[in-house]
Amino acid sequence: xxxxxxxxxxxxxxxxxxxxxxxxxxxxRINKLAADQLEDAREQMKEAxxxxxxxxxxxxxxxxxxxxxxxxxxxxxxxxxADKNKQLGIFSKIKNLKYYENDEExxxxxxxxxKKEKEEEQQELEILPTDNMLLSAKTEDDISHLEIYVFExxxxxxxxxxDIMLPSFPLCLEWLDFHCGTKLGQATNGNYxxxxxxxxxxxxxxxxxxxxxxxxxxxxxxxxxxxRSKKVNDNYHVDAxxxxxxxxxxxxxxxxxxxxxxxxxxxxxxxxxVQSYTHHSDKVQSVAWHPTEATVFITGSYDKxxxxxxxxxxxxxxxxxxxxxxxxxxxxxxSPSHFYVALESGFVHYYDVRNGGSKPLYMVQAxxxxxxxxxxxxxxxxxxxxxxxxxxxxxxxxxxNKPSMxxxxxxxxxxxFCTQFCPDSAFQLAIAGSNGxxxxxxxxxxxxPPLSILAAVINK
Numbered sequence: 311x312x313x314x315x316x317x318x319x320x321x322x323x324x325x326x327x328x329x330x331x332x333x334x335x336x337x338x339r340i341n342k343l344a345a346d347q348l349e350d351a352r353e354q355m356k357e358a359x360x361x362x363x364x365x366x367x368x369x370x371x372x373x374x375x376x377x378x379x380x381x382x383x384x385x386x387x388x389x390x391x392a393d394k395n396k397q398l399g400i401f402s403k404i405k406n407l408k409y410y411e412n413d414e415e416x417x418x419x420x421x422x423x424x425k426k427e428k429e430e431e432q433q434e435l436e437i438l439p440t441d442n443m444l445l446s447a448k449t450e451d452d453i454s455h456l457e458i459y460v461f462e463x464x465x466x467x468x469x470x471x472x473d474i475m476l477p478s479f480p481l482c483l484e485w486l487d488f489h490c491g492t493k494l495g496q497a498t499n500g501n502y503x504x505x506x507x508x509x510x511x512x513x514x515x516x517x518x519x520x521x522x523x524x525x526x527x528x529x530x531x532x533x534x535x536x537x538r539s540k541k542v543n544d545n546y547h548v549d550a551x552x553x554x555x556x557x558x559x560x561x562x563x564x565x566x567x568x569x570x571x572x573x574x575x576x577x578x579x580x581x582x583x584v585q586s587y588t589h590h591s592d593k594v595q596s597v598a599w600h601p602t603e604a605t606v607f608i609t610g611s612y613d614k615x616x617x618x619x620x621x622x623x624x625x626x627x628x629x630x631x632x633x634x635x636x637x638x639x640x641x642x643x644x645s646p647s648h649f650y651v652a653l654e655s656g657f658v659h660y661y662d663v664r665n666g667g668s669k670p671l672y673m674v675q676a677x678x679x680x681x682x683x684x685x686x687x688x689x690x691x692x693x694x695x696x697x698x699x700x701x702x703x704x705x706x707x708x709x710x711n712k713p714s715m716x717x718x719x720x721x722x723x724x725x726x727f728c729t730q731f732c733p734d735s736a737f738q739l740a741i742a743g744s745n746g747x748x749x750x751x752x753x754x755x756x757x758x759p760p761l762s763i764l765a766a767v768i769n770k
Contacts, residue, residue: 506551697726
């Protein structure tokens with residue numbers, strides 16, 4: 311299945327992505343990250359073992375202890391040298407596996423370069439300024455990974471450029487151009503993705519590097535001298551990351567919402583949480599910075615409320631009470647004083663943020679089941695798309711606050727979990743869902759009704 315997608319606009323990606331370089335500095339960095347992850351795994355194993363022991367009978371426990379002693383299984387997984395150096399055993403010899411960017415630098419390679427092969431590889435990896443990237447968080451046979459697609463609009467061609475293995479089931483993606491981690495402080499814009507999963511940490515990966523092994527930085531519990539607390543706190547999340555939002559006005563700030571009922575603001579300069587919000591009483595499903603008001607953001611929760619806050623006054627909360635759990639929220643980019651809310655009940659509501667707690671300006675029954683996907687067309691005012699667990703995708707005309715369905719399609723994608731308009735094309739809509747296939751719908755080719763005519767009418 312595909313649980314999250316995200317378009318990246320044209321001209322952002324490096325034309326020639328760099329190959330991952332495992333130099334001495336990078337080796338030290340990933341060795342530390344691996345050691346931190348090992349410590350977390352040990353804590354989880356210890357907790358699981360304690361729970362298992364509590365459930366066993368005295369007889370079974372005695373037999374297991376005898377077997378452990380007989381075969382010396384207590385120390386089977388111990389790596390004395392790794393523990394001594396606080397390193398993860400599997401990476402203790404990885405330094406010997408480093409490769410060189412140029413064969414001339416590699417003492418073990420004596421053959422001449424095959425220039426033609428290198429040129430072909432470079433051409434295959436090239437991303438043109440007219441290409442879009444499209445990210446897909448995919449899970450298949452319990453293996454999760456991020457697929458980085460390249461979309462060539464002129465040829466209507468979509469292909470996987472490279473991928474990244476993920477540690478847990480992914481729930482959300484957010485693109486950002488702020489350099490962080492090892493590249494912090496670089497003057498040019500970057501190309502990164504923040505990923506939220508069932509784990510309580512947030513990983514940020516560099517999309518311009520191929521075959522990368524570890525993220526640029528991880529936001530979460532980093533003090534390994536202290537055991538990770540499972541209690542809600544001000545420093546890190548303790549449950550799954552449900553949604554992420556990057557501040558395009560203050561680029562070093564990232565918001566995260568979690569199943570632990572909190573929202574946290576992270577400073578990417580330090581990779582630390584600078585503010586924690588506890589205004590919800592249940593899982594916070596969605597979060598979004600305001601497109602123009604740099605300090606304002608909105609949150610939606612399973613406690614059946616939507617809240618708007620100003621980061622400068624975290625104690626002041628404007629709240630809307632709903633009759634259903636929130637699936638997603640979107641600001642209206644063409645009218646920044648308004649926002650959309652998609653609900654589990656199948657409805658979509660449209661509100662005026664200036665009238666806190668007011669009734670919606672309109673509501674529409676979009677699907678028979680939950681509205682599991684929604685997006686607002688960034689180029690066509692009054693055009694939104696919704697997807698549902700009823701396996702349908704619908705396009706709506708909401709001009710003058712009078713919503714009407716323009717068209718409805720079923721692309722055999724299963725339950726629709728995500729949909730997003732292309733930032734560079736008004737009619738390219740990416741759709742994905744439970745069957746794990748990515749589909750791009752060119753709505754300009756729709757015959758009944760012709761959506762190109764709709765756009766012309768809306769833009770008048």
